[in-house]
Amino acid sequence: xxxxxxxxxxxxxxxxxxxxxxxxxxxxxxxxxxxxxxxxxxxxxxxxxxxxxxxxxxxxxxxxxxxxxxxxxxxxxxxxxxxxxxxxxxxxxxxxxxxxxxxxxxxxxxxxxxxxxxxxxxxxxxxxxxxxxxxxxxxxxxxxxxxxxxxxxxxxxxxxxxxxxxxxxxxxxxxxxxxxxxxxxxxxxxxxxxxxxxxxxxxxxxxxxxxxxxxxxxxxxxxxxxxxxxxxxxxxxxxxxxxxxxxxxxxxxxxxxxxxxxxxxxxxxxxxxxxxxxxxxxxxxxxxxxxxxxxxxxxxxxxxxxxxxxxxxxxxxxxxxxxxxxxxxxxxxxxxxxxxxxxxxxxxxxxxxxxxxxxxxxxxxxxxxxxxxxxxxxxxxxxxxxxxxxxxxxxxxxxxxxxxxxxxxxx
Amino acid sequence: xxxxxxxxxxxxxxxxxxxxxxxxxxxxxxxxxxxxxxxxxxxxxxxxxxxxxxxxxxxxxxxxxxxxxxxxxxxxxxxxxxxxxxxxxxxxxxxxxxxxxxxxxxxxxxxxxxxxxxxxxxxxxxxxxxxxxxxxxxxxxxxxxxxxxxxxxxxxxxxxxxxxxxxxxxxxxxxxxxxxxxxxxxxxxxxxxxxxxxxxxxxxxxxxxxxxxxxxxxxxxxxxxxxxxxxxxxxxxxxxxxxxxxxxxxxxxxxxxxxxxxxxxxxxxxxxxxxxxxxxxxxxxxxxxxxxxxxxxxxxxxxxxxxxxxxxxxxxxxxxxxxxxxxxxxxxxxxxxxxxxxxxxxxxxxxxxxxxxxxxxxxxxxxxxxxxxxxxxxxxxxxxxxxxxxxxxxxxxxxxxxxxxxxxxxx
Numbered sequence: 001x002x003x004x005x006x007x008x009x010x011x012x013x014x015x016x017x018x019x020x021x022x023x024x025x026x027x028x029x030x031x032x033x034x035x036x037x038x039x040x041x042x043x044x045x046x047x048x049x050x051x052x053x054x055x056x057x058x059x060x061x062x063x064x065x066x067x068x069x070x071x072x073x074x075x076x077x078x079x080x081x082x083x084x085x086x087x088x089x090x091x092x093x094x095x096x097x098x099x100x101x102x103x104x105x106x107x108x109x110x111x112x113x114x115x116x117x118x119x120x121x122x123x124x125x126x127x128x129x130x131x132x133x134x135x136x137x138x139x140x141x142x143x144x145x146x147x148x149x150x151x152x153x154x155x156x157x158x159x160x161x162x163x164x165x166x167x168x169x170x171x172x173x174x175x176x177x178x179x180x181x182x183x184x185x186x187x188x189x190x191x192x193x194x195x196x197x198x199x200x201x202x203x204x205x206x207x208x209x210x211x212x213x214x215x216x217x218x219x220x221x222x223x224x225x226x227x228x229x230x231x232x233x234x235x236x237x238x239x240x241x242x243x244x245x246x247x248x249x250x251x252x253x254x255x256x257x258x259x260x261x262x263x264x265x266x267x268x269x270x271x272x273x274x275x276x277x278x279x280x281x282x283x284x285x286x287x288x289x290x291x292x293x294x295x296x297x298x299x300x301x302x303x304x305x306x307x308x309x310x311x312x313x314x315x316x317x318x319x320x321x322x323x324x325x326x327x328x329x330x331x332x333x334x335x336x337x338x339x340x341x342x343x344x345x346x347x348x349x350x351x352x353x354x355x356x357x358x359x360x361x362x363x364x365x366x367x368x369x370x371x372x373x374x375x376x377x378x379x380x381x382x383x384x385x386x387x388x389x390x391x392x393x394x395x396x397x398x399x400x401x402x403x404x405x406x407x408x409x410x411x
Numbered sequence: 412x413x414x415x416x417x418x419x420x421x422x423x424x425x426x427x428x429x430x431x432x433x434x435x436x437x438x439x440x441x442x443x444x445x446x447x448x449x450x451x452x453x454x455x456x457x458x459x460x461x462x463x464x465x466x467x468x469x470x471x472x473x474x475x476x477x478x479x480x481x482x483x484x485x486x487x488x489x490x491x492x493x494x495x496x497x498x499x500x501x502x503x504x505x506x507x508x509x510x511x512x513x514x515x516x517x518x519x520x521x522x523x524x525x526x527x528x529x530x531x532x533x534x535x536x537x538x539x540x541x542x543x544x545x546x547x548x549x550x551x552x553x554x555x556x557x558x559x560x561x562x563x564x565x566x567x568x569x570x571x572x573x574x575x576x577x578x579x580x581x582x583x584x585x586x587x588x589x590x591x592x593x594x595x596x597x598x599x600x601x602x603x604x605x606x607x608x609x610x611x612x613x614x615x616x617x618x619x620x621x622x623x624x625x626x627x628x629x630x631x632x633x634x635x636x637x638x639x640x641x642x643x644x645x646x647x648x649x650x651x652x653x654x655x656x657x658x659x660x661x662x663x664x665x666x667x668x669x670x671x672x673x674x675x676x677x678x679x680x681x682x683x684x685x686x687x688x689x690x691x692x693x694x695x696x697x698x699x700x701x702x703x704x705x706x707x708x709x710x711x712x713x714x715x716x717x718x719x720x721x722x723x724x725x726x727x728x729x730x731x732x733x734x735x736x737x738x739x740x741x742x743x744x745x746x747x748x749x750x751x752x753x754x755x756x757x758x759x760x761x762x763x764x765x766x767x768x769x770x771x772x773x774x775x776x777x778x779x780x781x782x783x784x785x786x787x788x789x790x791x792x793x794x795x796x797x798x799x800x801x802x803x804x805x806x807x808x809x810x811x812x813x814x815x816x817x818x819x820x821x822x
Contacts, residue, residue, distance in 0.1 A: 001515050001516040001517065002515075021548070049674070055475065056469050056475055057543075058467050058469035058470050058543060059469050061547070062543055062547055063543050063546075063547045064466065064467055064496065064498060064543035064544050065496075065497065065498040065543065065544040065545075065679060065806055065807050065810065065811070066496075067496070067497055067504075067676075067811070068497060068498075068676045068677075068679055068692075068806065068807065068810045068811045069546065069679045069810075071676045072676070072678050072679055072683070072810075077676055077677060077678055077683075077691075078675060078676055078677070078691055078692070078695055079675070079676060079695075080507075080673075080674030080675060080676070080696075081497075081674075081676050081811070082495055082496065082497035082500070082501075082504040082507075082674075082811065083495065083496040083497065083504075084493055084494070084495055084496075084508075085475065085476075085477075085478070085493065085494040085495075085496060086476065086478055086479060086492075086493035086494065087475060087476040087479075089493070090493075093478075093493040093494075096491075096493075097495075097508050097511070099515075100508070100511035100512045100514075100515045100517060101511045103511075103515035103516070103517065104412050104413075104510075104511045104514035104515040104516075105412040105514070105515075106412065106511060106514065106672070132468075132469060132473055132474050132475035132476070133475050133476040134476075135474075135480065136472070136473055136474045137432070261517070262491075263460070263491030263492075263493075264489060264490070264491060265478075265479045265482045265483070265488055265489055265490060265491065265492050266479075266488060266489070267483050267488055268476060268479055268480045268483055272483070272488075280488075280489055281479075281489070284489055284490075285491075288491075395476055395479065396476050396479065399476065399479045399480075399483075400476065400478070400479045400492070400493065
């Protein structure tokens, strides 16, 4: 297996992009990525293949065949290109495909990317589009959608490990704080600042963050999850360039090495699982990635984990082995996952605050690891020169899990 | 790059399957594939990852996340799985992904598959669903759909090379004849037999095949293409198992070796192309596959080429280098592409007669090459022990092209 390096990343700001289609967002993300290749890249000469993660262009843009369309739009028409889909893990599937394509020796440099253009539809339309990541035979007829599915996980977690919604707000507050330091985050704001804006607008007062989070301005979505436990509806795109380690120094002296790759799945319908506080998909993916990388969870300096709902950051932090079973929530409450903690999670604000254009999320996680491991994360830079970073991107109710471990090169 | 072998294939009959969903069709195709592994396969133990090509489950079944769903349905929940999409080349994208995953050394055996469940929708619904393989900004607003796009190609071909619709019927007649010998074909019937049925039912007479093909029972769809120039709307699924050559003899003594892999793209909108009688995507894909395999078009004994419309078999036969420019139609008329010709094309009846459940088509082509190279194609077996077979599966108006070259092993 050939060694593979990450040589550049890029992304759009996440949020509403009313004037741009998915293909336009991909162009912006690619331009950003090109600007992050230290020694430059000639896209027409250097990029040998393109893989695009997009969950459902069919329902969001009434457009399919998006891999080939993107190749054309990016000025790369002619090269191998196709789309990968695994619900909210669609761009991690593109990354895995690109990884194998380079590791096999077939291509020496590929572009992997993700995009979702969601704000075309109203909330009902988005809810319907996202619902097809669940099982339309066994789940949707019951009327349940994703906030409800993750609410079931939260209920089981709280019951099993004696936690509460109040405890969970440690995740909300942390991720909004991190997002306030990330200019590309959709919510570029702490909870306190959001509360202040609402207070001014509505002529009300809040004693503190928790007073706001318990107010009617943070309404219940699916018990026990409230609005600020949920990631937002977003537009955005993300891009990464993968190159064979044999040629990566043509592009940068500071590549990241792709050290571990692991994928796993669980039942689509949560009714098929004996325990909602874990996913065998994540456990399988993490085990495979750790084994390939020859590292343990303790070796990981920073991680991006899929907090589509706050509870999922906690569950993943346990499935990935960062905390023992039932100890993840406590870890968050103790600040161990904050920027200055011993296991910083979602330093870019996570899906919660950065935004979650679903097809773009997996590679946006890679984007943050790139910045952090290279010491380029600005105000949110983790201290101590982190060397090993991990991403865990999931699809549906954690029915698909994809884990990547990246290491700072020492060239 | 590790050497990769094909160790078994399977497919459902193509046609209408009113009682089965896409996931059910995949199960049937997998069961068929398992039965074709000479020395047996233990799916739970042996299959390390799954890739599923499906063009648009979103629009046909209101279901996404189909890779993970398929893993569960096939009894493989837990393993790495995702979907690939490249319009009608979606399962060739799964095959390419699986090829790279094994060639890289990541997995020693993977299942690749394709499926489409189209007959849920009426003709208008199917036309709408398929239309998203074209460009929804630059083509669909003009009101054109695929029969119209391929009709433009036929018009340009006839004008440029002095051909006619009557000439093109050599392809229709050949593929229906081949399909009449294929029990899994949707139209398991020659044109003469279809004409006879209609004659009996309607109380009319036809002098011969051409008299029928020129009649109102073969109506114009988009000038110059008529109904029997178009592939049908179909349900179906196809499966192949790929294994590292290091372990393939555990499963069979007669594997096929994956000798060449090539992918390419062209503009999605045909307005971007200087010449409609060729696709740079096919030329790129073919060149890459021939170069990797170290063979020329003349070395290919049999090929499956994407005759979604009859004209496309002719165009692809030239883009693949089987015939000089402008000579493909003449080659078909002279019988050179028939079962007993020097370059048999679409020995299983092609998309035209076998059916075209779009996501399943690429791997169904591989299925036919498997049978022919192993001498197991029954009544339609090509004489002379063919050794090298090629598939060319395309998406949209040949905006995506994927070419595979398979060789009979000599173990």
